[in-house]
Amino acid sequence: xxxxxxxxxxxxxxxxxxxxxxxxxxxxxxxxxxxxxxxxxxxxxxxxxxxxxxxxxxxxxxxxxxxxxxxxxxxxxxxxxxxxxxxxxxxxxxxxxxxxxxxxxxxxxxxxxxxxxxxxxxxxxxxxxxxxxxxxxxxxxxxxxxxxxxxxxxxxxxxxxxxxxxxxxxxxxxxxxxxxxxxxxxxxxxxxxxxxxxxxxxxxxxxxxxxxxxxxxxxxxxxxxxxxxxxxxxxxxxxxxxxxxxxxxxxxxxxxxxxxxxxxxxxxxxxxxxxxxxxxxxxxxxxxxxxxxxxxxxxxxxxxxxxxxxxxxxxxxxxxxxxxxxxxxxxxxxxxxxxxxxxxxxxxxxxxxxxxxxxxxxxxxxxxxxxxxxxxxxxxxxxxxxxxxxxxxxxxxxxxxxxxxxxxxxxxxxxxxxxxxxxx
Amino acid sequence: xxxxxxxxxxxxxxxxxxxxxxxxxxxxxxxxxxxxxxxxxxxxxxxxxxxxxxxxxxxxxxxxxxxxxxxxxxxxxxxxxxxxxxxxxxxxxxxxxxxxxxxxxxxxxxxxxxxxxxxxxxxxxxxxxxxxxxxxxxxxxxxxxxxxxxxxxxxxxxxxxxxxxxxxxxxxxxxxxxxxxxxxxxxxxxxxxxxxxxxxxxxxxxxxxxxxxxxxxxxxxxxxxxxxxxxxxxxxxxxxxxxxxxxxxxxxxxxxxxxxxxxxxxxxxxxxxxxxxxxxxxxxxxxxxxxx
Numbered sequence: 001x002x003x004x005x006x007x008x009x010x011x012x013x014x015x016x017x018x019x020x021x022x023x024x025x026x027x028x029x030x031x032x033x034x035x036x037x038x039x040x041x042x043x044x045x046x047x048x049x050x051x052x053x054x055x056x057x058x059x060x061x062x063x064x065x066x067x068x069x070x071x072x073x074x075x076x077x078x079x080x081x082x083x084x085x086x087x088x089x090x091x092x093x094x095x096x097x098x099x100x101x102x103x104x105x106x107x108x109x110x111x112x113x114x115x116x117x118x119x120x121x122x123x124x125x126x127x128x129x130x131x132x133x134x135x136x137x138x139x140x141x142x143x144x145x146x147x148x149x150x151x152x153x154x155x156x157x158x159x160x161x162x163x164x165x166x167x168x169x170x171x172x173x174x175x176x177x178x179x180x181x182x183x184x185x186x187x188x189x190x191x192x193x194x195x196x197x198x199x200x201x202x203x204x205x206x207x208x209x210x211x212x213x214x215x216x217x218x219x220x221x222x223x224x225x226x227x228x229x230x231x232x233x234x235x236x237x238x239x240x241x242x243x244x245x246x247x248x249x250x251x252x253x254x255x256x257x258x259x260x261x262x263x264x265x266x267x268x269x270x271x272x273x274x275x276x277x278x279x280x281x282x283x284x285x286x287x288x289x290x291x292x293x294x295x296x297x298x299x300x301x302x303x304x305x306x307x308x309x310x311x312x313x314x315x316x317x318x319x320x321x322x323x324x325x326x327x328x329x330x331x332x333x334x335x336x337x338x339x340x341x342x343x344x345x346x347x348x349x350x351x352x353x354x355x356x357x358x359x360x361x362x363x364x365x366x367x368x369x370x371x372x373x374x375x376x377x378x379x380x381x382x383x384x385x386x387x388x389x390x391x392x393x394x395x396x397x398x399x400x401x402x403x404x405x406x407x408x409x410x411x412x413x414x415x416x417x418x419x420x421x422x423x424x
Numbered sequence: 425x426x427x428x429x430x431x432x433x434x435x436x437x438x439x440x441x442x443x444x445x446x447x448x449x450x451x452x453x454x455x456x457x458x459x460x461x462x463x464x465x466x467x468x469x470x471x472x473x474x475x476x477x478x479x480x481x482x483x484x485x486x487x488x489x490x491x492x493x494x495x496x497x498x499x500x501x502x503x504x505x506x507x508x509x510x511x512x513x514x515x516x517x518x519x520x521x522x523x524x525x526x527x528x529x530x531x532x533x534x535x536x537x538x539x540x541x542x543x544x545x546x547x548x549x550x551x552x553x554x555x556x557x558x559x560x561x562x563x564x565x566x567x568x569x570x571x572x573x574x575x576x577x578x579x580x581x582x583x584x585x586x587x588x589x590x591x592x593x594x595x596x597x598x599x600x601x602x603x604x605x606x607x608x609x610x611x612x613x614x615x616x617x618x619x620x621x622x623x624x625x626x627x628x629x630x631x632x633x634x635x636x637x638x639x640x641x642x643x644x645x646x647x648x649x650x651x652x653x654x655x656x657x658x659x660x661x662x663x664x665x666x667x668x669x670x671x672x673x674x675x676x677x678x679x680x681x682x683x684x685x686x687x688x689x690x691x692x693x694x695x696x697x698x699x700x701x702x703x704x705x706x707x708x709x710x711x712x713x714x715x716x
Binding site: 034037228233239257 | 427431435543546548552555686690
């Protein structure tokens with residue numbers, strides 16, 4: 001009798017332990033560039049992910065389970081990022097993953113996550129080639145592939161710039177980087193090929209600049225790392241006499257260097273468009289030189305998107321307040337985008353009642369414009385490639401130290417775009 | 425012609441900054457045979473001193489420069505005592521210092537990132553983005569001031585090495601450590617002071633870099649190869665050689681950037697490194713290595 005009682009007690013303990021293990025925290029892994037070239041954005045991505053998870057846990061977690069974020073620093077190195085995601089899956093036994101930052105890191109990571117049948121929510125990795133590899137369950141959380149970002153610049157010129165004073169010539173300078181090359185391809189209308197077999201992914205001719213009647217009079221690239229000769233480059237841009245300067249930088253740091261150099265050489269373009277520069281660090285590094293500079297963005301604090309967090313309404317004002325409380329500073333898109341990634345995965349887990357990646361992927365794939373994921377970046381539904389449907393880039397402009405939201409004008413209230421820029 | 429002159433000016437302007445960045449590295453190798461891979465991260469340390477001085481109190485980086493130099497020199501003394509002193513007599517000292525300074529660089533980078541975050545910084549005194557225009561030709565004032573200050577500091581160092589009693593001791597130690605010791609030179613003290621001066625020069629260079637380039641803790645990895653190419657081209661241990669190499673390579677890189685393409689301008693430094701190692705391994709001003 002005693003032996004039976006002991007066995008029963010042991011079985012009960014074992015069952016209880018099993019139940020506790022089942023109800024342990026949901027583990028989510030994210031490999032981020034906390035050091036190295038992408039460290040500025042990487043740090044902000046961690047803040048965005050962590051804030052979202054903290055808020056979810058405060059509200060009781062997902063399906064009554066707390067969430068644990070495991071972050072590893074990949075040092076901006078693709079091989080390290082790959083290793084860390086494999087470790088998350090095979091050693092840490094995570095329930096889900098969040099994506100990393102940049103197209104350069106996302107491209108190889110996407111293959112690993114696809115091979116392991118993980119849902120891959122991508123906060124930053126806009127190169128079209130990432131989405132033409134046939135991966136299932138990859139979902140991009142910015143408006144569109146980087147190749148199509150130039151569409152917003154084209155529309156800004158067509159709708160907000162006086163027809164008799166539009167720029168007619170352009171200097172297009174770009175980092176020799178996955179992301180910058182992608183935007184440049186759309187602007188110049190070149191062909192995008194698959195790096196694996198050279199097959200054509202997209203033919204973007206004639207390009208957004210030609211469509212709006214702008215001739216490219218100067219086109220130059222600088223190396224991905226170690227470039228210091230910004231004044232020489234800025235001088236060449238000035239000498240080209242281009243009325244539109246397009247600076248496709250891979251990081252906010254490069255955007256600062258380019259803008260300061262253009263100021264030093266006293267360039268006087270009508271319009272300047274940069275691919276990076278929404279961050280507070282850009283404003284600090286450039287000061288009033290930033291006035292009039294256009295930067296495309298996926299998020300703006302004034303965009304009144306209605307989103308949801310653990311079943312409750314949660315908009316950009318709440319996000320800004322929570323971020324300021326947590327980190328003592330105003331958020332920018334590098335924190336807002338990962339926050340939206342976290343919102344979407346939470347909504348998928350809540351709706352399906354599981355952390356099964358196959359079911360999460362099915363649910364996310366089934367979103368439509370009428371029944372979307374609702375995030376602080378707005379609504380998301382994706383096509384079969386994993387690219388968002390019907391979602392234009394926002395265009396912002398620095399004026400008097402404030403990043404103003406100027407385009408699109410038909411969705412919600414915008415500030416008036418200043419034009420022409422003139423000097424720096 | 426004007427275009428060529430402009431490129432020459434921009435190359436020289438960049439060279440002035442690189443000269444001071446590389447001078448301390450060269451001094452430390454010359455005296456102590458330490459290949460200091462942590463030198464660029466110490467430049468970042470000096471840049472942070474200048475940045476916070478400017479941001480918190482509006483102090484011009486050129487004013488903060490001596491403070492940055494002293495703070496970093498003190499760091500140099502501590503590092504020497506803790507890391508390098510006891511290994512100085514080891515047969516494989518130079519080789520060991522490569523690994524040691526690599527580790528030191530990573531530790532300092534981590535400490536800077538923890539203290540100041542990994543976000544980019546840059547100081548913005550008015551002259552940093554201004555220029556003196558003479559017709560169509562311009563001289564960027566930020567680089568001009570940085571270059572002048574850099575040359576003044578290097579000239580002062582050269583005078584110190586040539587005419588001061590301690591400078592004699594440093595040069596004697598550079599030429600033959602054992603002979604200097606036999607003649608009564610306290611080579612351990614000379615090594616420590618030389619290391620402190622070298623790291624102090626990194627601090628001074630950092631103050632100049634703070635308004636010429638934007639920076640963050642991990643930025644030093646981009647500079648180490650450039651600085652090593654300057655030191656190798658100039659002749660390991662030759663400060664004059666490093667200065668000449670800095671101006672020479674910066675001017676060549678500027679012309680390459682303007683006429684071949686910006687993508688190739690950075691390659692100039694690495695190409696020079698390969699060529700000099702093949703053609704003249706002792707560098708422009710270095711002594712020919714003795715055959716064993």
